[in-house]
Amino acid sequence: LKRNAPSMAELKFGEPESYAEQELWWDLAKAFVVPVPLTVSELEPHKQRICNDQSFLLSILNDAQKCSHSWQVLQFVSEELKNDREVFRAAICSQPQGWKALRFASLNVRKDTALCQEAVKQNVAAIEYIPTDLRHNGTFLSLYLFIALQKLNTKTENKFENDFNKALRSGAQPRKGVGMQNVKNVKTERVVPLAAVCVQCGSRCVLASVGFYNTATKKATGDLRYPGVKVKAGESPYDAAARLCKTRLAPWAEFVEVETASFDAKEEEDISHSTGLPSRYLRTSFRGHMEPSVNWAQKVKFVPCRLPGAIGGAKVSSTQMSLATRYRRAQSFTLPPLPPEIFAFKQDLKNEEIILYAWLPDWEFEHLRYTAQGKALVRFWVQSGDYSVLHQDVPRCFAPSLASPERPLQYSAAKRTVLSAQKMANIAKTLAQRREMANRKI
Numbered sequence: 404l405k406r407n408a409p410s411m412a413e414l415k416f417g418e419p420e421s422y423a424e425q426e427l428w429w430d431l432a433k434a435f436v437v438p439v440p441l442t443v444s445e446l447e448p449h450k451q452r453i454c455n456d457q458s459f460l461l462s463i464l465n466d467a468q469k470c471s472h473s474w475q476v477l478q479f480v481s482e483e484l485k486n487d488r489e490v491f492r493a494a495i496c497s498q499p500q501g502w503k504a505l506r507f508a509s510l511n512v513r514k515d516t517a518l519c520q521e522a523v524k525q526n527v528a529a530i531e532y533i534p535t536d537l538r539h540n541g542t543f544l545s546l547y548l549f550i551a552l553q554k555l556n557t558k559t560e561n562k563f564e565n566d567f568n569k570a571l572r573s574g575a576q577p578r579k580g581v582g583m584q585n586v587k588n589v590k591t592e593r594v595v596p597l598a599a600v601c602v603q604c605g606s607r608c609v610l611a612s613v614g615f616y617n618t619a620t621k622k623a624t625g626d627l628r629y630p631g632v633k634v635k636a637g638e639s640p641y642d643a644a645a646r647l648c649k650t651r652l653a654p655w656a657e658f659v660e661v662e663t664a665s666f667d668a669k670e671e672e673d674i675s676h677s678t679g680l681p682s683r684y685l686r687t688s689f690r691g692h693m694e695p696s697v698n699w700a701q702k703v704k705f706v707p708c709r710l711p712g713a714i715g716g717a718k719v720s721s722t723q724m725s726l727a728t729r730y731r732r733a734q735s736f737t738l739p740p741l742p743p744e745i746f747a748f749k750q751d752l753k754n755e756e757i758i759l760y761a762w763l764p765d766w767e768f769e770h771l772r773y774t775a776q777g778k779a780l781v782r783f784w785v786q787s788g789d790y791s792v793l794h795q796d797v798p799r800c801f802a803p804s805l806a807s808p809e810r811p812l813q814y815s816a817a818k819r820t821v822l823s824a825q826k827m828a829n830i831a832k833t834l835a836q837r838r839e840m841a842n843r844k845i
Contacts, residue, residue: 427475434469435462454480457487464493464501474504485509488518495522505532506664528668528687531641593680598643599631599688602652602659605695608762613745614785616757616793623759623790625782626676627772629688630760640666640687648691651758654702654748658693665690703746706759706788742784752793759785 431453432446433439440446452459453476460480463473474494477485484490486509494501495518502525505513512518513534522529602610614625630651634643641663648656666689675682693699743761751757763771771777 424479427472430470431463431473431476435466450479454484457484457490460484460490461493464490465497467497467499471499474498474501477504477507482509486511488512488515492518492521495525502526502529503532505529510534526668528666531639531666593675593678594683594685595675596634596640597631597684597686598634598640598647599629599686600644600647600652600659600661600691601629601688602655602691602693604693604699604762607764609765609768611761611763611768612758613761613781614759616747616759616788616790617755618757618794619755621790623785623788624676625778625785627768627778627781630758631686631688634687641689644687644689651748651751654750655693655697655699658697658699659691660693661689661691663689700746702749703760704749704752704792706745706747706790706792708742708745708784708787709789739780739783742787745784745788747793752795757793759788 428446428450432449436449440449453463454460460476463470463476467473477490477494480490485507491504491508491512494504498504502522505519505522513532514537516537519529519533519537522532604610610630611627612630613627614623616623630647632643632647632651634640638646641661644661648659648661652659666687669686669688671684671686673682673684674680743763745759745761747757747759771781
């Protein structure tokens, strides 16, 4: 049986939280209820049964093959079940992400040492949901160190080590700056804890760091990721995220709200740009929100771009450019799409290394971050920028154009260029001569 599809006039979009809640109930009903309910009224008694029946709830949580995210239903169960340790033990031990259910438990359940240890074994990030007195307990600290040492001692394929050993066996000389050491006995992998903030403006765009520009070498490098910082010794990931908002995102700090309970912990392996060594990054990403009505453009400096193949070869700025306009160039499969609005904070213009930012949709960020084609496109966008606007010591003026009664003299920021003192003197002399000739004719 198919439900009657509503017309476009009847469609109503509510809050994202309520939409996700309804999707969860329908997923559980399709997996564990026979026959499957077809209407909301038929679904309601099954919701009440899940929220109050312990045996039925345990059968759902223990069967992760049918629904691997059923632990989310624990936020809607009754207070009696929120105080049941068996329910949360089933969610933590059976579900892949079940350790996150610890935040829905009552304080009495979260004080259970054995239950908290099971959650930490599943994911170290579960420490954030443990009470403060248990968090400083030596048992949890030793467990955290044990898990970290296990990950460090895990033998993984090291491409840098293999290539280096191959070069030594072939008799090739290492490049300058690489020591002649026995890499079999040296740990070339390092672990770096990071804290990032995914700032979301409205419901469509997220703030992304697209790279950085070095004012000394005048070179731009593309590297797409969320804004983040390294976690210092003795500092929690949330404290590092708060420090990020107060330092690098200081102009927007009063407008950005960071959620304490919404975060995602990931482990990534990559080559460090600073050391060139294989590194393992323990990245904790927090979700932040900023209202679309905030006038954020006043505190940033936009970077225009010059793309090969643009109309007239002139500088093209993507300020207030829609997504359709950006990708309209790529319909012929010969030109890349236009870049988003790349900008830098005005407070960073005095630094030697300036971080570049841009607003991107979620789907575009995933494509540019995790695909080879997307990474190449980010590097092309960043390298095509006109970064002379970021140099405060370079004098800039507008290029003059001939004026006429039909077309008055206009100054355009897209045609501005740097003129030497001699050229400025010649232009002034020419204008004075034309003014004198015009007075003689009168």
